[in-house]
Amino acid sequence: MTDPLLSAEGLVKHYPTEEDFLARLLGRRRWVRAVDGVDLEIYPGETLALVGESGCGKSTLGRALVHLEEPTAGTVRHRGDDLGALSAGELRARRRDLQYVFQNPSASLDPRLTVGDTVREALDAHGVGPVGERDRRVVELLEAVGLRPSHAGRYPRELSGGQRQRVGIARALAVDPEFVVCDEPVSALDVSVQAGVLNLLADLQDEFGLTYLVVAHDLSVVEHIADRVAVMYLGELVEVGTVEAVFSPPYHPYTYSLLSAVPEPDPQWEGDRIVLDGAVPSATDPPDGCKFHTRCPIAQDDCSEWDTHPDLEAVADDHAIACPYSDRLDADLEIER
Amino acid sequence: MALLEVEDLDVRFYTEGGVVQAVDGLSYTLDRGERLGVVGESGAGKTVSALALLDLLDDPGRIEGGSIRVDGEEVLGATPERLRRLRGGEIGMVFQDPETALDPVYTVGEQVAEAVRVHTDVDGAAADDRAVSLLDRVGIPDPETRASQYPHEFSGGMAQRAVVAIALAGDPDLLIADEPTTALDVTIQAQLLDLLDDLAADDLAVQLISHDLGVVAEFCDRALVMYAGQAVESASVDDLFYHPQHPYTAGLLSAVPRIDDDRDRLQTIPGTTPDLASPPPGCRFHPRCPYAEDACTKRDPPLATVDGDDHRAACLAHVDDADFDGDLDFYVEVDGEADP
16 A cells, blocks of 8 residues: 555644633633544545534644644654654745645635735745746646636635635645645535536646545535545544445444435435434533544443543444444444345 | 515615616515425525515615515515514514624523514513523523523524524514525534424424525425526426426536435536626526527526426526527436436
């Protein structure tokens, strides 16, 4: 098997909660355990999707993987080098390879810069190519993402949401990266526009040999674009595997709940829907044992005990589930397949 | 008589860039207890037409014509007092973002009780009790405690339930829900749709505005597809999803990624929605339509009946005297089997 392009080992990111001065003085500061011990490998040329509900830490993990956030503990290796051990200058040079496309295209573009300046800024910041050729390169990049050269003179407010997202992608591609984190790349877009951006991401991957981490909450989008999927719950991975493996049995009960909640665009669809109770518990004070046990449709008595805290266990080649009871899911929920 | 009858509604926005025809000749009806889905891309006029029903348009938007009848009574041009009773009385409203719909400085219970006082005869402490029972009705656990909490103490899903409780305070006949689950996770969305399902079973009519065709397929009886300010197709959800009759509807359906489909590429609808300050002549969809012919650039197709009373589409292919030669050769595949 090829070496991973990027790998995380025991990755942890905790944030202090915003609390008053007195709490801090008394050492009663509390921590949001956004990412809580994640091992993950991403291979060259693949698209790995990271899914889960809001607040599960998926965006934080995406940022920590490219060291936009300094991890609290654990390591991220890029081509075998520990990103945390690099000097500031070395990390800066490494950022050319590791790019990030932000969720909200309206908020991540500077309203005072034209589209051309936005893309050019990335070229200038990293000193990509001779200065005299950069304007030509900007035009090439805009064409690569399906915009016209004339868009270079426009401001973000003059563009549609889909066009702004394409500018964000052009900016990330400007420095010729290997790896791009796409944080909810289409969630702000209409379905007709979303399809175009998803097709574009696939085309660019073929053309430039890119590796993607796509952070997404829409499982039908994920199934469409990803090679592998990692399902996250409260800072931990609960299931990792190929799309085919994760989207078919055996399931982690959380994955199954997520999948069954997706509304089918078919009025005559009749499936078994699991509606989870409540929302994701607070990441400042997550449940003991398996963190999902408070909402799990098949929770057993011992799931709440810390020493039964489940690790990811391989159930097949390239498919791991962090639940010792996943094989009981169908029987317990009386699902017939 | 239908609960809501909208006829030939025109809404225009008078902007510096020109007059924007945001809603153009929109007509539809909604029966008691019926669930109508309104779908379309951003800018299609879904939200504007809903706001117009309640006379909630802000400047520079104006209703320029048409008729809006609730239970047979014309409410377009009604007195401000009548409109105040209509909003939150016969018609309750739920918007996309629960955080902006709730006032951060009042407890959730106070906000529900306020709506009870405005829209019913219930007053004083009885209104507070009614607020608690409404919070209970929308599935908020431990409603007495939750009533005394502030909106920031509510999760997104719970906040949206509280907004539904406020909308129910006046015991409405119709609930207009504008993208009520768009800001929520799919798991929480499923919970909220369960709640709306439960409420609709009690004879509450629901007009659900959504860009998510899956949500509409699951929840609604009938759907109205809007494009560039106009209704382009109206049908039962079964007919709409299995036998779409407008090329735009077919395009939208094919752009949706679905779990278990193995298409490599998603279909896209080329181009973008037109600038409504200067819409294209003829059919507004013709610049993006793969079936467009010369006639489509000249004549704006009416919403014409196709196979049966209840299925209508605004496409010249369905207009008898139109100069349209081609065929709409799309079909829907279900589980790999063609169902033309």
